[in-house]
């Protein structure tokens with residue numbers, strides 16, 4: 001299985017996907033399943049769905065770690081297969097989670113890995129939902145220390 005990559009999305013702007021300016025032009029691409037699922041849930045939602053974070057450089061990830069965010073040593077954002085979608089006004093994180101799992105099912109995809117509960121910070125809803133298809137990356141490109149978690153389809157946290 002070969003991973004396929006896309007630079008553009010129907011709904012997301014390149015500014016949102018590649019906001020981190022240290023992402024090299026050659027790396028300005030996102031795993032196909034990730035962008036297609038985003039576009040599908042954006043269509044299902046029927047209004048703007050902002051992306052807080054798309055592809056990140058390794059430098060950006062290290063900065064987030066040092067700044068004390070809940071940022072992993074290895075992040076699927078750096079590998080271009082993850083997006084953080086902002087919870088729209090008047091909705092909850094569970095609304096986005098349902099869209100993600102429902103959208104994946106409509107597309108005939110296996111389930112994405114989705115994170116929201118750990119980002120609630122004591123509130124009833126997080127402000128964004130992370131999703132990725134890290135298990136679709138070429139195995140040899142996945143860092144050893146991340147394999148155990150990244151290869152679990154449908155993992156939630």
Ligand SMILES: [Zn+2]
Nearest residue numbers: 082083084130
């Ligand atoms: Zn994320």
